[in-house]
Amino acid sequence: MSTGAPGAGAPGAGAPAEPPGLPERSPGTRRWLFADQLGPHFLDRPEQPVLLVESTDVLRRAPVHRRKAHLVLSALRHRAAELGERAVVLRAGTYGEALAQVGEPVSACDPTSWGARRLVRRLAAAGAAGERAEVRVLASRGFVVSEEQFGHWVRHRARGRLLMEDFYRDVRRHHGLLLDGRGGPVGGSWNHDAANREPPPRSGRLEVPDPWWPVEDDVDAQVREDLDRLQRQGVRFLGEDGPRRFAVTRAEALAALEHFLQHRLEAFGAHEDAVLSQQPWMAHSLLSVPQNLGLLDPLEVARRAEEHGRARRLRVASVEGFVRQVVGWRSWNWHLHWHLGPGYRESNALRAHEPLPRWFADLDDGAVGANCLAHVLRGVREEGWVHHVPRLMVLGGWALQRRYRPAELADWFRRAFVDGHEWVMTTNVVGVSQHADGGVVATKPYTSGGAYVDRMSDLCGGCRYDPAVRVGERACPYTAGYWAFLHAQRERLAANPRLRQALRGLDRLGDLDAVLAQERARGAAPP
Missing domain, CATH: 3.40.50.620 (HUPs)
Known part of the structure; x- marks a missing residue:
């Protein structure tokens, strides 16, 4: 990928525009x-x-x-x-x-x-x-650089390391996105993630208009009848039916995009990692579905967000955070999926071999006593959607601590989420959530004790468990599970510099034996 003048389209000196045998156009067919x-x-x-x-x-x-x-x-x-x-x-x-x-x-x-x-x-x-x-x-379409361009970037720009941040910066230079006119980033920083990690507002509510909702029509009614017929014939579905929440046409997708930009983009960034039980949508765009249906081109989405942010003088961190999702993280996962090969989904560096228990796989939130996990399972059951933190830290964190099979978990995410596709779920689940690739995609396992969930959500209030307790009837299963996970994986994770402090903490736990015994007794039972 060229990193010269903004908008330069050449994938690199001497590199073909597309792989041999995959022409860009095929007119007349x-x-x-x-x-x-x-x-x-x-x-x-x-x-x-x-x-x-x-x-x-x-x-x-x-x-x-x-x-x-x-x-x-x-x-x-x-x-x-x-x-x-x-x-x-x-x-x-x-x-x-x-x-x-x-x-x-x-x-x-x-x-x-x-x-x-x-x-x-x-x-x-x-x-x-x-x-x-x-x-x-x-050749494939619908992403900000081609697969051939990404291959050229890996060979000539990645410097022997696969880092999303390097790729993201080069994409922005390549397309001239959020630049200050001198080739540097708007706002003085390429990544404003540090400004986008605020816990929920103290008021308990994010003051933001509701998302754009579509209006169903006769096509939706016929689809619902056909799915009812398939169920009567024995086809089994996960979750529940309900009003259509996401855009399924180009016109609807553009309407959803404009509504988000006009009413929700400014509020998006600061609390994008926060979770509120009564506001499942927070200020998220809900554009992953129309993007993954191919209804929106990611570059048009990013450029429109940039134009709107400049015109309205919006908070740079919110605009950059959204653009990073659209042209950074989304495209990164797409290209890694092909770069890492079809065998990547079977990666299992942490030797996790437990099957998904039925209550988890079937979204049986009624079987779960832990508020956070029950709430997230219910959200997936009712809507087929929760945002990235419940996916990563609640569902993924639980699965990582309980050593669920990464490939099976990735397949479940693909089937259970309305925006689930093989290319996006494999690297996100196998690589990021479950750290099953040993650090190819993410530098550390993403799991935590209950304190993180308590800080970033209102889901611990009224729960039978206490995030500060490790042992006993009030012991939070995430807190106990976190320490049990570190103990079980200590040798495999010992060389990871981001976990040294946490691993040293194991030696200061006077009740570690009791924690481990408690976790063994819990087994595969719902918390």
């Missing part, structure tokens, strides 16, 4: 759009004909959240309605069965999962051999 490639930037021209496929077998393989199934089907059908006669819509058990019905050449932008990429390559090979209609595979 029908474009096969997957359900996460629904925006206009996945077409070569506005009038290009389109193929859309509804695969019912995807819903039969393993339970996904009912709300996620609704969003995907609603988005596909709304796109078909927009395209009208330009769209061919096929419904089949599998993508392969659907493509067997196609009698004309199609092109497809590289899909977002390893399995789908293998499929389109098999179909392309069969088409080249004359066994079926031609399928031409194009």
Whole structure:
């Protein structure tokens, strides 16, 4: 990726624009759009004909959240309605069965999962051999730099280390985002994260307007009827149905973006890590779903946030924090997914082999006595969504302490969350949340005792457990679990400089044996 003049587009001297065999454009052919490639930037021209496929077998393989199934089907059908006669819509058990019905050449932008990429390559090979209609595979789209550009960055700019902060700064230089006119960062710092870690407001409420909500239509009603029919046929879903919360069309996505910028961006940053039981949405954008459906291009989102922030003189830390999520962390996880390879999901450096217990996997918050975990499981059950701190510190922290299998946990996150996709959940769960890669993505395991949850939320109030207690009936399972985790992983984590102080703390615990015995007795039971 070039790091010269803002907006320079060359991926680097001598580097091809895209990998061999994956051309950027394929004019004159029908474009096969997957359900996460629904925006206009996945077409070569506005009038290009389109193929859309509804695969019912995807819903039969393993339970996904009912709300996620609704969003995907609603988005596909709304796109078909927009395209009208330009769209061919096929419904089949599998993508392969659907493509067997196609009698004309199609092109497809590289899909977002390893399995789908293998499929389109098999179909392309069969088409080249004359066994079926031609399928031409194009380079992926929808991210701020291409996979070829990222590969060039790793070879020539990463200096032997994979750090999101290095990548993020180069992306901003490359696209001229949030720069001060001299090539430096607006506000004097590339990263304002230190200003965005405030606990909840003392008032117990964040004064911010509600998020933008869509209005359901006849398409949503038909989707709901079809999902009800599938359930009667034995298809199992996670979670509960409810009003559609997220944008599924380009117009809705743009409306949601503008509402966030106008009414919520200023309040977003400072308390983005805070959790309030009566305000699950806080000031978050709720744009992960339309972005992951391909309805918004991340660069347009970042540029629009920058323009709005400059025009309104908004708090730089809030604008930068949002831009970092959109063009930094999101793109970083996308590129790491492909860079680290299909075997990465099986990483298990901490030797975690416990299966997900049924109460956790099925979102049974009623079985859980710990307020924070019950609250987060209930949020996922009811909405298919909680923001990043409940995901990382409550769900992920619990799983890390209890040594749940990382690959199984990542698959559960993918199925249980409305914005869950293989490419985003694998690195976030396996690498960041569970530290199962030994430090490739994150420098330390992300787990804590109950004190962190108590400081950053109102979820400990009224709980049967006390975050300051390690042993006994009032012992917080997160606090006890934290010390038991450090004890179990001491040898593996001893060389990590970020954990030296915590590991030394083990030697000062006079009740460590009692903590360990208590955790062994708890086993897989819900807290």
